Amino acid sequence: MGNSMIQIITKRKTREEILELSVPLFARCGYDGVSMRDIAAAMGLTPAALYYHFTDKENLYLDVVMHACRERSAELKGILDGLGSPWTRLEEYVAGLARLNATDKDFLRLMQWVMLDSNETRQYKLAEHVFRDQFVAVHSLAAELDPRHDAHMLAVSIIGLVFFHFEAGTTRQFMPGHRTQQDNPAVLAQHVIGLLRNSLGKSDEGTRYRTVADKSCLK
Amino acid sequence: MGNSMIQIITKRKTREEILELSVPLFARCGYDGVSMRDIAAAMGLTPAALYYHFTDKENLYLDVVMHACRERSAELKGILDGLGSPWTRLEEYVAGLARLNATDKDFLRLMQWVMLDSNETRQYKLAEHVFRDQFVAVHSLAAELDPRHDAHMLAVSIIGLVFFHFEAGTTRQFMPGHRTQQDNPAVLAQHVIGLLRNSLGKSDEGTRYRTVADKSCLK
DNA sequence: GTCTATATAAGGATAGAC
DNA sequence: GTCTATCCTTATATAGAC
Numbered sequence: 001m002g003n004s005m006i007q008i009i010t011k012r013k014t015r016e017e018i019l020e021l022s023v024p025l026f027a028r029c030g031y032d033g034v035s036m037r038d039i040a041a042a043m044g045l046t047p048a049a050l051y052y053h054f055t056d057k058e059n060l061y062l063d064v065v066m067h068a069c070r071e072r073s074a075e076l077k078g079i080l081d082g083l084g085s086p087w088t089r090l091e092e093y094v095a096g097l098a099r100l101n102a103t104d105k106d107f108l109r110l111m112q113w114v115m116l117d118s119n120e121t122r123q124y125k126l127a128e129h130v131f132r133d134q135f136v137a138v139h140s141l142a143a144e145l146d147p148r149h150d151a152h153m154l155a156v157s158i159i160g161l162v163f164f165h166f167e168a169g170t171t172r173q174f175m176p177g178h179r180t181q182q183d184n185p186a187v188l189a190q191h192v193i194g195l196l197r198n199s200l201g202k203s204d205e206g207t208r209y210r211t212v213a214d215k216s217c218l219k
Numbered sequence: 220m221g222n223s224m225i226q227i228i229t230k231r232k233t234r235e236e237i238l239e240l241s242v243p244l245f246a247r248c249g250y251d252g253v254s255m256r257d258i259a260a261a262m263g264l265t266p267a268a269l270y271y272h273f274t275d276k277e278n279l280y281l282d283v284v285m286h287a288c289r290e291r292s293a294e295l296k297g298i299l300d301g302l303g304s305p306w307t308r309l310e311e312y313v314a315g316l317a318r319l320n321a322t323d324k325d326f327l328r329l330m331q332w333v334m335l336d337s338n339e340t341r342q343y344k345l346a347e348h349v350f351r352d353q354f355v356a357v358h359s360l361a362a363e364l365d366p367r368h369d370a371h372m373l374a375v376s377i378i379g380l381v382f383f384h385f386e387a388g389t390t391r392q393f394m395p396g397h398r399t400q401q402d403n404p405a406v407l408a409q410h411v412i413g414l415l416r417n418s419l420g421k422s423d424e425g426t427r428y429r430t431v432a433d434k435s436c437l438k
Numbered sequence: 439g440t441c442t443a444t445a446t447a448a449g450g451a452t453a454g455a456c
Numbered sequence: 457g458t459c460t461a462t463c464c465t466t467a468t469a470t471a472g473a474c
Contacts, residue, residue, distance in 0.1 A: 014457075029337045032251035035449060048452080049458050057450070112335050115386055116328065118248045127390040135394045152396030153384070153410045160383025165375055167334055167383075171346040175354045177371030191372045198417035229439075254467060268440050270469065 015053045018043055019067040022060065027068075027106035030113050031061050062125065065110055069130045072100060072107045080137035086144040087200075093138070094162055094192050098185035101166040108166050135159075146200040154200075161192045234272045237262055238286040241279065246287075246325035249332050250280050281344065284329055288349045291319060291326045299356035305363040306419075312357070313381055313411050317404035320385040327385050354378075365419040380411045 021042050025034045036057055040047040054060040079092045101108045114130055117123035138159060143151040165172075165188050172178055181187055240261050244253045255276055259266040273279040298311045320327045333349055336342035357377060362370040384391075384407050391397055400406055 030249070030251065030335070032249065033337060036451085037449075045457095046459060047450080048460080051451070052457060109335065112331065115390060116249070116331050116335065118252060123389060124393065127393055131390055132394065139395050149413075150396070150401070150410065152391075152394070152398070153401055153407070154414075155396070156384055156387060156391060157380055157410070157414060160379050160387070161376055164379025164383045164386075165372070168375060168379070170342060171334060171350055172371075172375060174343065174346055175351065175371070176358050177369070177374070179371070182369070182372055188372070191369065191376070194368075195373075195376060195414070195418045199414045233439075255469085256467075264439095265441060266468080267442080267470080271439060276468070 016067075018050065018053060018060075019064050022064045023068045023106050023110070026061060026064055026113070027109040031057075031117075036060075058122070062122070065114065065126055066129050068107060068110055072104060073134055076100065076134060077137065080134070080141060086141055089141055090145060090158070090196070091189075091193055093141070094158065095186065095189040097159070097162045098165075098189045098192075101162065102183065102185040102188075108163075111163070112167060149200070158192075158196070161195065162188065235286075237269065237272060237279075238283050241283045242287045242329070243325050245280060245283055245332070246328040250276075250336075255279075277341070281341070284333065284345055285348050287326060287329055291323060292353055295319065295353060296356065299353070299360060305360055308360055309364060309377070309415070310408075310412055312360070313377065314405065314408040316378070316381045317384075317408045317411075320381065321402065321404040321407075327382075330382070331386060368419070377411075377415070380414065381407065 018039070022034075022039050025038060025042060036047045036050055039060070040050055043050075050060065054063065076093060076096050079089060079096050082089055082092070084092070111130070114123065114126045117126065135155060138155040139151055142149070142154040142158065146154070169183065172182075237258070241253075241258050244257055244261060255266045255269055258279070259269055262269075269279065273282065295312060295315050298308060298315050301308055301311070303311070330349070333342065333345045336345065354374065357374040358370055361368070361373040361377065365373070388402065391401075
């Protein structure tokens, strides 16, 4: 009995280690680009050992992506569910999302793989576990920010403004006007907030037209 | 001589057909997800025949992506190089980019694969042939639109606002607030232009604050 | 130009020993 | 839990006939 307890704990531990070590592999090369042999080699195991912990490659992949997301998006959820004014939460969320994407390239690329997945049912499962919670929160925030806009489209635009900047990161660096400071998440956040400031209804706070004087969104 | 001419023409024709038929395959499943067998089968050929026209899979893939882009982004380039005012060109470009992405899912997905490519030199080659021309044009447009903004970041934001909407299309449809009309490129274009209108300096035209009266960006 | 046949490697997955 | 050994399938690519 005590023995089986140890087995379970050990199994859990190895399982978690496999998940954690697989994240960068799948992030870099995607589902088809990584073999069970690759994963086993990265772990210092043989491929056969992986099948003790996971039924097949598909389930291993699903668990890896969900594991990576559960860990990494908790902070953002906290911001979105926070108490500040909608505009404050937006600023913090944009800054947080930019920081996450700048810091953790693996997370960024996993999201890209999810959106490109050619297996429909797999994509649906992942989208539900990975995007739904956060999108629901951004969607309500968008509705609070400016009820005159379409909340769904505004939510997508907010996320897209941050996300695409990093998604295009590796190609952007070869394009005209690139400077290294643009990869600084704080700089991007300021840019995005500057873009959104005048588009969203802040007239009730008397700040709707403040951009002319406010230099924070200017170069 | 006349005979060799026929051979060259035939070779060209078959080559073009292979490229055209490979676009949807690579668009759907990416480089690793498509085999030479798949392509040959789609063509009604054997894999060996492909190696008469292309040295290897890598070069076939490169040619497919470049072929698809050359054909599809010509219209957008025309808009960007057009004669209208910067703001007019922006509106037309956003509308054109939205239409292209909505109409041609293959193009959209090929762009995604390029940005995710794990082969660095391959990604660089593709980025140069696929993005540079258009980005240069959007970059100058951005500089004209509002010299106070960082033109590079503004250009990325303009493209990202349109692109991400469609990139997230398959997952977006399961998220709250989704309505089918949001997939209409004209609706998206209006949304994006509405967002940008107040952020970009149009004060010299006396229209900077016109959003309060202008209902086109409202739901 | 396209075929058949085949070399050679890499992939997912399992059986059974330890 | 992990190993060795192996099965079977699929992959890229080439040689040589037609």
